[in-house]
Amino acid sequence: MTLQLSQISEIVDGELVGDPDLLVYGANPPEEALANEITLLDDAKQTQLIVDSDALAVVTKETADLPGVSQVIVSNPHSAFAKLVSFFRPPVDSEVPGSGIDATAEIDPTATVHPTAVIAAGVKIGPGCRVMPGVVVMPRCEIGSECVLHSGVTLYEYTRLGDRVVIHAGAVLGAYGFGYRQHEGRHLPTAQLGFVHVESDVEIGATTTIDRGTYGSTRIGEGTKIDNQVMIGHNCQIGRHNLICSQVGIAGSCRTGDYVVLAGQVGLKDHIHLGNQTIVGAQAGVMDDCEGNQVLLGSPATNQREQMQIMAVERRLPEMRRDLKKLQREVDAQRQQLGELGEGRQAA
Amino acid sequence: MTLQLSQISEIVDGELVGDPDLLVYGANPPEEALANEITLLDDAKQTQLIVDSDALAVVTKETADLPGVSQVIVSNPHSAFAKLVSFFRPPVDSEVPGSGIDATAEIDPTATVHPTAVIAAGVKIGPGCRVMPGVVVMPRCEIGSECVLHSGVTLYEYTRLGDRVVIHAGAVLGAYGFGYRQHEGRHLPTAQLGFVHVESDVEIGATTTIDRGTYGSTRIGEGTKIDNQVMIGHNCQIGRHNLICSQVGIAGSCRTGDYVVLAGQVGLKDHIHLGNQTIVGAQAGVMDDCEGNQVLLGSPATNQREQMQIMAVERRLPEMRRDLKKLQREVDAQRQQLGELGEGRQAA
């Protein structure tokens, strides 16, 4: 599907600054925009990111300094961009798929699909895959080779899996992100038009949930291993070869580098960035970015050395309080003595 | 189904203080008892609640001062009340429903139900609903209009959904509450006879679990949005327009007001009450009630101002300990000096 920029401008009722004849092949957020795609500018801080991207056009509220990038000016960029994303990746979850394998699905003959699984329209499943009982693969999902989907896994529409991905029972990929805006006292869901992209050699534990991106992907990098009951929020970009232990919760739009380790029950605030080889200790709550090559502990998390010292003192707090009280009494006594000495001296 | 109060008295082998001819239409806990229903008094603190309710009778261990309310006196009120609840809402989960849609279910013709879903006896599903693959709706559930049940959702018997409720894949509503009493070294399950009631415009995330009430409802108020992997215990009464983020755990019998926000991984102790517009920060553990219009942080949680001060000092604990040690040395030195001065003075 392609649109001319002039058509896009019409669809979103915008003012075009740029070449009306340019052909647009897709709509994606700045981090993911490919050549010949249109993207979204909703934050001045992202101007450079967009210039560096391959995007040929942008939806924006005000004209910005974006050399070589056409601009479609609109009053509500998010609602306009959501329209374009929906044009290029149309909503399909209301196409309730029929039982068994849809006629338009392409299943490699070496793949095995259990008869109780549901494979919806337009799905592609590669060689050697095994799809266990009760699995639901919604429309337009693409699955590489040698993947295993254990019982009861759900892939929402447009989910992409690389090769040799293993997903354990009950995991859910692609549910809507938890994003709302308040309007007249009610929470209205914001657009949740993206998808989940899992790269090759990833393993995902039982009942783990990974939400779709807002406009583009929530991505799990190659070789990353995810334990049971992990929650990964919308738009997260998880790096390669991470180890994410059970019951970790990662809020929306977080990014991790490569070889990051998150121990059990760790929580990450939204929009956190953890650099390569960051290690986060069990139950820690990460509230700030980390450059990497560090161990973080505690809630709120700080680096290990600092936190170990803090924890060591915490254990001795009752003793410390007693010491302080004792010292206060001592100083009071000395004040008394000093007073007497002073008086004595004056008397002398 | 109706019973005369005299019949009820016989069923539970109780002594009746009141009018034997009164007609009773249901049995519900004090907070939920409607007119012409019988309720339970197991805690003197609830006397006023019962007087204020519409209940016409009460099951109790001892006669209480309850003007206008008939009383059925029994030795074990919980076991007696459980019998009555079971009479009015008979256990049905052992009726394993047949495949597909049971003949006694009433499905609006504009609703779509996937052929792999199981819709049990007596279920009602309203206009425009979509029931995705692998969904299981147990007997006597009632679902309003325009609801969406994503893949693999389970609704236990008697679950009620309002209109426009969206439930994501793998969520479970109505499993038994976690309630046991110990008897000769074994944990025996207490009665779990209630149900889950979800009001209109609620959204529920993937693999979230909401347990049924003990006798009556676990209720989710209108417009409340619940993220993935949230756990809500039995008897909870969640208010309207709450935002409950991922991996929050709410123990049994908690109540929240309207516009309450619980950030990720928050825990609430059982029987906690949070007033309107309470906001609880990520990973906090709430151990005490809160009147509302406050931000709570930390575990155990206190108000934001207090907690921010505590956290600020915690980060400086190692420094504070060094200061204390230094001060101790200083005071020791001064004691020495004082001693010398005192001796000098005496010498003088």
Place this chain on the structure above:
Amino acid sequence: MTLQLSQISEIVDGELVGDPDLLVYGANPPEEALANEITLLDDAKQTQLIVDSDALAVVTKETADLPGVSQVIVSNPHSAFAKLVSFFRPPVDSEVPGSGIDATAEIDPTATVHPTAVIAAGVKIGPGCRVMPGVVVMPRCEIGSECVLHSGVTLYEYTRLGDRVVIHAGAVLGAYGFGYRQHEGRHLPTAQLGFVHVESDVEIGATTTIDRGTYGSTRIGEGTKIDNQVMIGHNCQIGRHNLICSQVGIAGSCRTGDYVVLAGQVGLKDHIHLGNQTIVGAQAGVMDDCEGNQVLLGSPATNQREQMQIMAVERRLPEMRRDLKKLQREVDAQRQQLGELGEGRQAA
């Protein structure tokens, strides 16, 4: 299936120290090895455990002092032992079971199995069991009498349930443990050849996950009750009559005694041992073993008395810091006074 020790030695390419004609009936880790079984020695600390066990032979890297136990010496004991475990309990999860009940499954005529459930090859289901819609029971599982498997439960291969076990909707037993070794920058899964063994009268909450053991069992002791969204890692040995509340996470190889209580959102580090009647408070993080009969609180958890004192001081930290500052000023003032007095005295 049986093997002579000489055959075993050949299979793993090992050097045999012992009787080649001994008949071996199984391979299990030291804690679980029965008579006529072979076990693994990979840690000198386990020598006594093996001598005390009924094992007749051991796979080991170096000859050890193990009177009465034959030894098979190999260069890589884990890989050799994994081979033997796989011989006695062959991998079967790639046998995608057909729809409905496999012809080789043995279902007691008094059990009810919903037509949408999948019961795989070699499964045994005892009298009075109820298997609800969408349940998947993988090959070779053994289920006792009067068990209830609610909708969408998955039992991976070789899972064993005692009698009267209740498992709520969406729970997953027997997924692979989260064990990897790093090789040339990639995480390679270690052998996950064990199974889950749930003893009688256990109840398991909705979407709870219990991973299989590495070579042998992950075991849940008789009468233990587990709430929703609990995660129990591979090799854990949970005692009898425990109460494990919602969202608890127990890392691999932990052991608990009898009557242990873990409150909501508690986390246990791997290899922790909690003695009989240990009680752990909500959100606590257990990093050290506990002998039992104690209440643990906090993260890292310490005993209740200590932790209550620490928490009491924590709440007063801002006040304590002010006191310290005030004291510092007081001591500074006294230093000044002392200096003046000293000078005065010298002057005198």
